[in-house]
Amino acid sequence: MRTPEEFARHDIRVFVHHEVLAVDPDAQTVRVRDTRSGRTFTQPWGALVLTTGGQPSRPPIPGLNLAGIFTLRVPEDALAIKRWLVEQRPRHGVIVGGGYIGVEMAEALVARGVHTTVVEMLPQLLPTFDADMAAHVEKTLANHGVEVRLEHRVEGFEGDNRVRAVVAAGRTFPADMVIFSVGVRPAVTLARQAGLTLGPTGAVAVDERQRTSHPAIWAAGDVTEVHHLVTGQPAYIPLGTTANKQGRVAGTNAAGGEATFRGVVGTAAVQVFDVEVARTGLSEREAHAHGLQAASVTITASANAHYMPEHAPLHIKLVFERGSRRLLGAQIVGRTGAAKRVDIVAAALHAGWTTAELAALDLSYHPAVAPVWDPVLVAANVANR
């Protein structure tokens, strides 16, 4: 986004090609290695902000290091994938893991003419959604020629130097390339070495000011856990939206200012071919896992007026607490208008509203953008019955 030279104009020195080898929290120094010259040196600090991010999970599966198997995290990963597509012209691609990255990469490979199979360990894709909502995405992928294999745990990769096949649930899937996308873990090596407290999720624990267990060390982004406003508990939900907000808060506080980050409600969106998929709060399964007495309603309604030339159904699932009717979450799938409608429910979760309070919202209507009763209100009204 910005070059070291641009930062320099603001009196900020940026060291690229430098790796921090160790943090000394007592001496308040870092040991740094210039990766081009090999030179190491010690840099003192008064305030430290740890933003080491996340990294793709790489469980010990035989053959995972074969050529043609890619993880996707940084732009360089994308360029390597693109190079393989151009130079090797793969016919069969296998995607291991059907989360956000997996389903997006399925679309990308299909667009390149690669016969694509998604292999997922769980009985559904997109594990942050309930199975009934994820089914819409499974159908969309199938409609675009993607083979989806659920409940297939990957056992190994075959090939000599380069991958030739994926073995999952005892079956062999031919593969000229593999996208390995089974999740993200916080990159906590330095944090651990520095003795910072990790939370129950395994990520760095921070307070509302993004301060770690060390009074002069702040942390932000995918290396940290986040306060979930619906459960009231820490969660590990590594997303750029959250990282950006946390970074502002950590930076402000580290520089002597005052800022707080109250937490997230678990909002996320993904586009799969022509389908927009979004969620916020807890899925019904997640709500049960947190010991909540959750119920749900699912409706299908037109995203805009039924008499408009372009109208398409929107599938909405609202999750709420039995008795209190407190909203717990929403999942929306449709051709358009899913993501920003989930944001309406996200606001309702921030406010701690019931389904009745959601149903009372004064939302915009115009035949081109919504029916008189916006589908979000329809779902809330059904939940109120």
Added chain:
Amino acid sequence: MRTPEEFARHDIRVFVHHEVLAVDPDAQTVRVRDTRSGRTFTQPWGALVLTTGGQPSRPPIPGLNLAGIFTLRVPEDALAIKRWLVEQRPRHGVIVGGGYIGVEMAEALVARGVHTTVVEMLPQLLPTFDADMAAHVEKTLANHGVEVRLEHRVEGFEGDNRVRAVVAAGRTFPADMVIFSVGVRPAVTLARQAGLTLGPTGAVAVDERQRTSHPAIWAAGDVTEVHHLVTGQPAYIPLGTTANKQGRVAGTNAAGGEATFRGVVGTAAVQVFDVEVARTGLSEREAHAHGLQAASVTITASANAHYMPEHAPLHIKLVFERGSRRLLGAQIVGRTGAAKRVDIVAAALHAGWTTAELAALDLSYHPAVAPVWDPVLVAANVANR
């Protein structure tokens, strides 16, 4: 939406082609006239729900009754306009009044090949928006060949049996047809005759249960005024979204149930050619008119990631109270994504949030639907400075 026969299946008798001539609130009867047979009769009631709606304003302007001058309220009006377009093939259309109906009819006439002029008394179109935001719509209309004449008060219509010209601000505009859309008034004739209390807006005053000043008469829709949650005062904002919610509440209470309607925040949307326009809360002008110490910020940001093949700017104006930074309203204009983003701010207004609370929202991100910082959050961050 439903036929009398469909209602009959639910034991509901519907009298079409019947006009209520008078309400006797003491005897609890209505005097009814069958408009086809001319027969009149008296119908007793235990609970009455008054939903007489609104009607187009028709100030006493010379020539307003000439053929070819239309108001637009009910489907029959639209059919009459369509018939005139087909049978008379007008070359010049003049739209008097540049509110929601006026700008939508401008698009409709242009689509029929009619040279269209919008004549507006005020110095801007869309009076529920601030002038700087309405300017985007004025430009859009001009780009599509619509002549917009602001600060032109209509003085009369010329023609023999049918309209030939509109005279405004001393100038004559040729017109083979006119859409007269200068506003809506509550249809309070029956309410007045029944002695119901009208509020400061001139519409029927109702409480949270949609009950009028008579304990057995409820009212809903465009005949009523509505509680504005931002000002805390009654307002007349006749919209279908509100009417639908009020109708449910009035019906539930009239039938012996319990329901309340807390009010609106003034959300509305309109589409003008390829531009989506939406607003909620108070405009800056409205805020000042209510004696509030209002400030505003206006930003332009891409509705989705800047590197997506289809991205277009979104103009957002946030209005807030100086000092407290309490949100007062928002106006959004863009090619897409304006209306449902205004709904996020509408939720924030229902919650009574500050700009900082808006900026903290966990909103969805995906390159196809939003940047990492949704434009709503960008605007809130700028307001927080």
